[in-house]
Amino acid sequence: MSLSNQRGPFTVSHERDVIMTTRDGKRLLADIYRPAGVESAPVLVRRTPYGNRNNDLAEVFNEADFYASHGYLTVVQNTRGRFGSEGVWYPFVYEANDGYDAIEWAAHLPGSNGRVGTFGQSYGALVQYLAASQRPGHLITCIPVSAPLAAFENYWYQRGALELSWTLSYFLNMALDALGGTGDVDRLAQLETLTADPSVRFSPLKDEALRHMPLADWIGTFGAGAPFLADVLHHSADGAYWWAVDLRRQFHNIDVPMLHLGSWYDIANWDTPQYFNGLREQAMSERARENQAILMGPWAHLLPYSQPTSGGTGDIDFGPEAVTSLVAVQLAWFDHYLKNDGQDLPRTPVRIFVMGENRWRDERQWPLERTVFTDFYLHSAGSANTVDGDGTLTAEFPGPESSDRYQYDPENPVPTAGGRFVGGGVRNQDKNQARHDVLVYTTRTQDSPVELTGPIDAYLHVCTDGPDTDFVAVLCDVHPDGFVQNLAEGIVRGRFRDSFDDPQPMEPGAVYELHVPLGNVSHVVAVGHRIRLHVTSSNFPRWDRNTNTGEPIDKVTHIRVAEQTLFHDALRPSRLVLPIIPA
Known part of the structure; x- marks a missing residue:
């Protein structure tokens, strides 16, 4: 259903450029x-x-018209330094105070009844959490959609690896505007x-632009269009610069009900459940803690999110239940808290889309209480390279x-094929799994359905011959027709194996157990399908190439080829931990 077909009973008037x-x-x-005709409306x-x-x-x-047509005084503000708003825009830094000021200002507009809610996606979601952490007195509830939580762990960087393609495309887009x-x-002509x-x-x-080295040259290329890129690159380890907008440090300051919206193929897949659980445990009041809810759909980072379809997530269609009016979901939430002064949750706290079965299901917590976290061990006779190798994945302890070995050459990285990023989603992994620098481990064919719902983790025993390298893990569902659907992925940069704020070089030849979180999923592996994990050392251009x-x-301008070894014996049992939901 189109947005205009969900129009409310009120006609809408517009005021532009209100200061x-x-x-x-x-x-x-x-x-x-x-x-x-509404004299006193929630905002x-x-x-x-x-x-x-x-x-x-x-x-x-548009979305603002929709809410106004349903009786809400709706304000859409340009953030500081953007599109006529004064000041200098710097990602995230001013949004807590400016968001507080905007909420309190909006509460006192003519026609406002003083009860304020917030909405918005991505950057527009993060600004809601930041403003809520300041506890504006008139804020009643928020609905953030796909918000990053910790920018070093999962936004500009992914656990130490630079989100290269996203970072450069984002700052290029913002530079063109600026x-x-x-x-x-x-400069505009050059950037275009x-x-x-x-x-x-x-x-x-x-591709040639993404391969350019050193990365510091981009600071001059963007110039005044994105001066903050220098700070992002300079702060290549976690620390105070990133902690200033790490919302985990602010959960205890938030005191309003929130509906957290996210999706399985979204860049904020890791973040959204953490917001939900973090506020359920740490929000300031019992009412705030008890009035948190989460909805996770099957989509990618949609632009915009208001009207998801069954597609839009790459090479797959998730069926008719994926066609969801999120504005209708949000409207019901806002009506409950802003119009009806709701005191309790108007819905179950957890609603998830179970892929594979392609249906919605209500739950009470995340992860699910009945989850059985199950170890699947990597096995081979030493030749797990490519899909034609001898790698297997079983519950049997090795x-x-x-061991399995491969060379990682940064000049010939494994290309990005779908995943959780803007423009990502589902892509067939078959070409990547035909490469010799990709180790492939596959289960037997399933004779009964297996539901995977929850967080996924891999623990890999590895060594390399240099001071640093990356290991990438990708979980897949192998369909009977040969289509290899990516479900989840993760990366670990060796120097950050123990600490994000105190990176240490790897010792060549030393064996390390590396933890690779793969994020969250809800997916049923059907009868006739197989579960597969592939391991490699690059995913380019999504993540920057580790030069080893x-x-x-x-600053780095040269690369070296790395010799990689993955162990999976009784002393070094590499494993995948899957969240299995009993039938």
Whole structure:
């Protein structure tokens, strides 16, 4: 159903460029959508750095119109330094205070009844958590959709590996916006030549651009369009710079009910359940702790999220139940808390889409209480390379076994094929699993369905011949027709094996047990299918290529080929831990 077909009973009037002044004197611009004839209405606030009349908000009947037509005074504000709002935009840094100010300002607008909720996706979701941590007095509830939690562990970086393609495409997109009114025609023209498809928002860059070294050169390429890239690259280990916007450190300061929306193929797959559980355990009041809910769908990082379809997640269709009106879900939540002064949850705390069966299911907690975390051990006779190798995956503990080896050449990285990132989703893994630098371990064919619902972890015993390298693990469902569906993936950068804020070089030849979290999933492996794990050392251009030298990522200009060994014997049992739900 289209958004316009879900129009409410009220006609909507618009006010443009309404000024709000922040506590430090910056004037931020907002558009206000008013339900006609409503003298006192609850307020919804969305804050965005992408322009309050751009993208989905450029539609004749957009999300803000939808809420206003259902009786909400709806405010859409451009964040500091963006699209006419004064000040300097720096990702995340000003959003806590500016968000507080926006909520309190909106609560006192003419026609407001003083009860405020917030909504928004991605960046627009993170700003909600940041504002809520300041406890604005008129904030009643929030619905963040796909929000990053800890930028070093899972946003600009993934556990120490730079999210190369996303970081560069994002900052390029923001630089084009920032430079558009400066008259810097030459730099704009140069930047526009770098994208693979200029017509696609956040398009990946061209391959030759993504391979450019050193990465520090991008600071000059973007120039004034994205000066903060220098800080992202300079802070290549966790620490105070990242902790300032790590919301895990603020859960105890949040005191409102929240509906956390996410999805299995989304960049925030790891983050969304952590927000839900973190606030369930640590939110300030008992009411806030008891009024947290989560919904996880089968989608990728949709732009926008308001009307998911059964597709849009790569090479798969998740069936009719995946076609969901998220605005209707959000409206019911807002009505409960803002119009009806709800005191208890209006829905079950956990609602998940079970892929494979392609249906929704309600639960009480995450992970599910009945989960049986089960070890599946990697086995081979020493030749697990490629899908034609002898790698297997079983519940049997290993005995004496030969190790598996491969060379990782950063000049010939394993190409990204789907996953959890903007533009990702499901892709057939068959070509990557035909490579000699990919180790493949597969179960027997399933004679009964196996449900995997929960967090997934791999523990790999490995060694390398240099001071640093990466190991990548990808969990797959092998269909009877040969299609290999990626379900989850993760990476560990060797120097961060023990600590994100105190990286240490690897000792060449030393054996380490590396923990590779693969995020969350809910998927039924059907009869006739097989479970597969593949292990390699790159996923490019999603993550930057580890050069195997141990040098700083922004300065390194040369690479070396690494000799990788994976052990799976009785003393070094490499394993995959799967969250199995009993039938």
